[in-house]
C-alpha cells in the first residue's frame with residue numbers, strides 16, 4: 192500500500208514538472224509510467240520507463256557521435272606520430288640544406304679565386320657537390336610532405352570543432368555528411384601514412400642507453416604490431432644454452448627490473464636474432480635450421496619449419512659468431528629470414544616468410560658474404576648490412592627486395608660499448624634495438640620518403 196502511495200506521488204511529481212502519463216501523450220514524447228502491478232508478496236509495484244523512445248534514438252545518435260569523436264581523436268594521434276617523425280626528419284633536412292648552401296657558397300668563392308688553389312682541392316669539392324646534387328629533388332619532395340601534414344592537422348582541427356559544436360544539438364546536423372567527411376579523411380590519412388612511413392635509410396642517431404644488464408650477448412625487443420599502450424618488452428639473455436624469456440609490461444618496468452612473467456620455451460634458442468611479431472616469438476632452434484613460432488598467449492608452438500639449405504651452428508654466422516647464422520626480423524612489409532647457403536656460396540640470402548605457416552614466400556640471393564656482415568636489419572623491404580660488430584662499424588651495404596638491386600653505402604653509427612651482438616629495426620618505434628656489450632640501447636633512424644606523387 193505504501194508503494195502504491197509513492198507511485199501516486201511520483202505521478203504527481205511528474206505532472207508537476209510538466210510530464211504526463213503515457214496515455215495522454217504520444218509515444219514519442221515524455222516519460223512512460225506504469226503502476227499497480229503486484230509482486231508475489233502482494234506489494235504494489237511502480238515502474239517508470241525512461242527515457243522514452245525519442246530520447247533513445249537521441250542516445251543512439253550520441254553514441255555514433257561519440258564514436259566519431261573517438262575516430263577523430265585516433266586520427267589526431269596518428270597525425271601526432273607522423274608529425275613527430277616528420278619533425279625529426281625535417282630538422283635533419285634543414286641542417287642538410289644549410290650545409291649544402293654553405294658548400295655552394297664556398298664552391299663559388301673557390302671558383303672565384305681558383306688560381307690560388309691546387310686543382311686537386313677544387314676537384315674534391317666539385318665531386319662532393321655532384322654527390323649532393325641528386326638530393327635536391329628529394330628535399331623538395333620532403334617539403335610537400337610536411338605541407339600535407341599541416342593540412343591534415345587543420346582538417347582534423349576543423350572537424351573536431353564541428354563535432355564539439357553540434358554535441359548540444361545532435362539532431363540538427365546532417366550526420367551522414369559528417370560521417371562521410373570522417374571516412375574520407377581517414378582514407379587519406381591512411382594513404383598518407385603508408386607513403387610517409389616507408390623510405391630510405393639516411394641516418395642513425397643516438398644511441399640512448401636504456402639499461403645495462405645481462406651478458407655480453409643477448410636480445411631485447413618489443414612487438415611492432417601492438418599499440419604503444421601495450422608496450423611489453425621481451426628479454427632473452429645469452430646466445431646459447433638458454434630457453435627463458437623474460438617479459439616486462441613496459442620500458443619503464445624493464446628499466447626498474449619489474450618483471451611481469453617468464454616463459455620457459457620448449458626448445459633452446461641459437462644466436463640472438465629472434466623477433467617478436469604480432470604476439471608470437473620467432474626463433475631459431477638450437478643446433479638446427481628450424482624456425483619456431485611460439486605464442487606468448489597460449490605458451491604453445493604454433494608452427495615450426497626447416498629453413499631449407501640455411502647454414503646453422505656457426506657455419507655462416509655474423510662476424511661475432513655466437514650461432515648467429517639465422518636472423519629473423521620484421522619490417523613494415525612483414526616477416527623475414529636472413530641467412531646464407533652453400534648454394535649461394537655463403538652469401539646472404541633474404542627470404543620473406545609467411546607469419547602463420549613459416550613457409551618461404553620469396554627469396555633473394557645477394558652477393559654479400561654473411562661471415563663478413565656485422566649485423567643486418569630490414570626497413571621497408573630493404574636489407575641494411577653493417578660491416579662489423581666492433582668499433583667503427585657502419586652500415587655498408589643495402590639490398591632492395593623491391594628492385595632486386597644492391598648498393599654500397601656509408602651510414603655511420605655510434606658503437607658506444609664496442610661490441611654489437613644484436614641490431615633490429617622496429618617499424619612502430621622507427622628505432623633500432625641493439626644489444627651492445629651488455630647494454631640495451633636504442634638508435635633513432637631517419638628515413639627519406641621518396642614519394643610517387645598522386646593528387647597532392
Ligand SMILES: *[C@@H]1O[C@H](CO)[C@@H](O)[C@H](O)[C@H]1NC(C)=O
Nearest residue numbers: 258259260261262263265418
Ligand atoms: C580508436 O583506437 C582504439 C585503440 O587503437 C581502438 O580500440 C578504437 O576502436 C578506435 N576507435 C575508432 C572509432 O576507430
Ligand SMILES: *[C@@H]1O[C@H](CO)[C@@H](O)[C@H](O)[C@H]1NC(C)=O
Nearest residue numbers: 342343345346347348349350
Ligand atoms: C578549416 O576552417 C577554416 C576556417 O573555417 C577554413 O578557412 C579552412 O579552409 C578549413 N580547412 C580545411 C582543410 O578544411
Ligand SMILES: *[C@@H]1O[C@H](CO)[C@@H](O)[C@H](O)[C@H]1NC(C)=O
Nearest residue numbers: 416468469470524525546547
Ligand atoms: C595478427 O594476428 C591476428 C590474429 O591473432 C591476425 O588476425 C592478423 O591478421 C595478424 N596480423 C598480421 C599482420 O599478421
Ligand SMILES: *[C@@H]1O[C@H](CO)[C@@H](O)[C@H](O)[C@H]1NC(C)=O
Nearest residue numbers: 279396397398399633634635
Ligand atoms: C628519437 O626521437 C624521439 C623524437 O625526437 C626522441 O623523443 C627520442 O628520445 C629519440 N630516441 C633516441 C634513441 O635517440
